Amino acid sequence: MTTREPVRRGRHFLVRDGQPYVPVGAHLVPSSGPDWPWRVGIEEFDRELAAMAAAGLDTVRVDLVWAALEPRPGELAEDHLGVLDSLLEAADRHGLTLHPVLFVGGEVGDAVWEPEWVGGRNPHRDEELLDLQVRQASALGRRWAGHPTLLAWDLSDEPPHWLHKDSTTDDDARGWTRLLASALRETDPAHLITVGTASQEVDGAPFRSDVVSAELDFACVHPYPIYSPELYPDDLLSPRMTHAAAFETALAAGAGKPVMVHEYGASSVQFTPEQIAAYDRLLVWSAFGRGAIGFYAWCWTDAEPAAYGRAPYVRMPHELQFGLTEHTGVPRPRLASTADLARTLRTLPLDGLAGDGPVVDAGIMVPFEYASPYDERAYGLEAEPSGPYLPAERAWDPERDVKPLVRAWLNAFVLASRAGISAGFPREGLDHAWPDLPLLLLPAPLTTTTSSLLHLRTSFWAGAGDFHARGGTVYLSLSAESAVPDAERLAGIRLAGRAAVRDRVVLTVVAPFGGLVPGDTIVLPAGSADLHLRGARIEPTDAVVVAVDPDGAPAVTLAARGRGHTVVCAYPAELLLAAQPDAHAATDSSWRLYDAVRRVAGLTPALGIEHPDVSRARLSGPAGTLVVLTNHSPVEVEVETEDAQTVRVAPHGHAVLPVVDSD
Incomplete structure (x- = not known):
């Protein structure tokens, strides 16, 4: 065996043989297709694992296809278990760690390979299926207990199970994760556990890290901005796209566990191989800088031409060519960038210079309602007798859309990055305490009303005094939907209505402000009749007007508070940029607003x-x-x-x- 003890958690990174270990590899789907147990044997895996090791990668992620492993309820196929044993031995022989994915399930395009006997039941809530999954996980845990080649157990690929995305609740996800993690820890306490989630944070979905990470040793993200045009209306190498992995890593990490970038990539059916290599390079290195603890490219090799005429590829042509190699084994450019990542990380003094994780100097708040929707503790009715309250919002808006909030987070994160600010995502608590950071960024809709999913709790603002007393600076952007209690005390302004809607918004600096001088301009995209995309009219009381809009009305204000400051932008800059294709380009000036805020806060890049x-x-x-x-x-x-x-x-x-x- 290539190691003496299983991989474990360190202070931040994983630890292998006493040293920090950042696994870099790929998800191996044989070129014949994801239904590999019916198509290939261990010989093909052995060849591909040898090629991965020769390229300089050090780990591999492989699906354990549920239908092949458990063809009948409660009966594990011994012949297939033997193949999986050989796979583990082959990974060990080639010096790779193996990251097995349980209960697959959905894989590639729209393909679902779950056992026929599941019969349309939801595996996350059906009692019989839960029991069968616990028994299978326990059996696999006993079989491979303590094996040093196994990196960690991955409970499933991209849950909720694909046929049940709309019927799985937070409670289902939490309970399923707890059951399987407990079963594995009982029979195999030495190995780490995670679950390979995709878009759960940005979709506000049930397997987001706020819901399940307490049961895991580390969380995962699968950043695929190419599949989220409502967030990323951009070309592949636009800055918002290339920040996607860093953004999702930071957002998921705010729930409390380190984060692995578990899948990433783009298809050479849609983009050039050279573009994809550059995209990969920016994605992984920016995510590493924000604390990512491992990387698995999707995927090792392209589909072979013989697979083009069958599912899933016949229905999803873009899935054909995500490989680090062509189906013949010829390397694509992205293999070189992935191998360089692995090689460079092995040479870095990670324990001494990076072992405590990322440095965060600003926070973009995450509402309590996002982490714990409709939590009775948040209603403020426990301290004294009260009536039988129920929130009608659950009936008024049963499918609350989280995307306005995510758009604001994403564009605030990119603006902060461009301004030299390392932003994290602290969670709002119920104690009104603000994070102990020098800078807090509160872009609209965090400052709004109406949908409680999108904004901070009314009582949150009570923590401003202590924050300012510590020397903190808070930035707020407003929209016509904003409602900030006691804005005079917080920011030295009053909200006074709705700003005009224009083709574009030019903010002209009229007083020195964080390195900006009178006459400097910041240009924002157009607003709309949507109140979330329309600016607010503000009246300063004791705040200083530092920029005005085209009407000469106050647009940006600065108020000294305690030992700190409050900066207000009367326009929802982040949401306006969210609707702009290929925003944050080199010619864009909007980042200068955040740069000025950084300087007011006294932060140095x-x-x-x-x-x-x-x-x-x-x-x-x-x-x-x-x-x-x-x-x-x-x-x-x-x-x-x-x-x-x-x-x-x-x-x-x-x-x-x-x-x-x-x-």
Whole structure:
């Protein structure tokens, strides 16, 4: 065997043989298709695993197809178990860790391969199916207990099970995860457990990390912005797209567990292989800078031509060519970028300079209602006798749309990155306490009313005084839907109606503001009649007007509060940018608003580097920090550090700068 003990959790990263381990590999789907148990044997896997190891990868993720493993209820197929044993041995022989995926289930395109005997029942709630899954998980745990080649158990690929996405609740997801994790820990306590989720955070879906991560050793994201045009109306290499993995990593990590980027990629049926390699490079390195603990590319190899005429590929042609290699084994450009990631991470002093995880200097708040919808603890009725309250919102809006909130988070995250701010996603609590951070970013709709899913609780604002007393700066963007209690005390303004709707919004600076000078302009996209996309009219009381709109009305204000500040933008800048295709390009000036807020808060970018196209992220450890730079532009960028060192970052490239503490 290649290791002496199973992989375990460290302070932040995984640990293998006593050293930090960031697994880098791919999901292996044989070129004949995802229904591999009926098509190929261990010989093909052995060849592909050898090729993966030769390319410099160190781990592989493989589906355990439920229908093949359990052809009849409660009866595990011994012959197929033997194949899986051989697969584990082959991974060990080639020096790869194996990350098995249980209860597959849906895989590739719209294909569902679950056993026929499931009969349309929901595996996350049907009592008989739950019992059968617990028994299978327990059996697999006993069979491979403590095996050092097994990286971690993956409970399923992209749950909820694909036929039951609309019928699975948060309680179903939480209960299913708890049952299977408990079963595995009882028979195999040595191995880590996760679940390979996709788009759960950005869709507000039941397997989001706020719901299930308490049962897991680490969380996962499958960032596929190409499948979310409502969030990413962009070309592949647009900056919002290339920040997707960093954004989802940071958002999921806010629930409390480290996060692995479990799948990522794009199809060379739709984009050039060179574009995809650049996209991969930006995706993984920016996510690593935000704390990602591992990477599995989707997927190892393309589908072979013989598979084109059968499901799932005959129905989903884009799924044909996600491979790091062509079906013949010829490397695609993205294999080189993936191998470089693996090779570079193995050389970095992760324990000393990154072992404590990412440095966060600002928070973008996540409402309590997003994490725990309709939680009776949030109603404020427990402290004293009250009437029998029920929220009618559940009936008025049974399918609440989380996307306005996610659009705001995403564009705030990208603006922060361009301004040199490392933003995380702290969760709103019930104690009104604000995060202990120097800067808090509250983009609309967090400041609005109507849908409780989208905004902070009314009592949240009570924590502003303590936050300002600690020297904190808070930024708010407003819309015509905003309702901020006691805005005079918080921000030195009064809300005074709805701003005019224009083809575009030009904010003109009229007073010095965080490095901006009178006459500077910030241009935002057009609003609309939708109140969430329309600005607010504000009247300053003791706030200073630092920018005005085209009517000369106050558009940005600055108020000193305690030892800190409140900055207000009267327009929902983040939501306006969300609707703009290919926003955040090199010619866009909107990031300067966040740059000014950063300066007001007294924050300095990593190593003092200032360039909007280069994201600057930091990881820390007991001996110093790692600074990760990613250039989200198609031209080489030259930046200067605070100690006058020049760093060149290639087009769509990256640089990793170790900074060792002098003492």
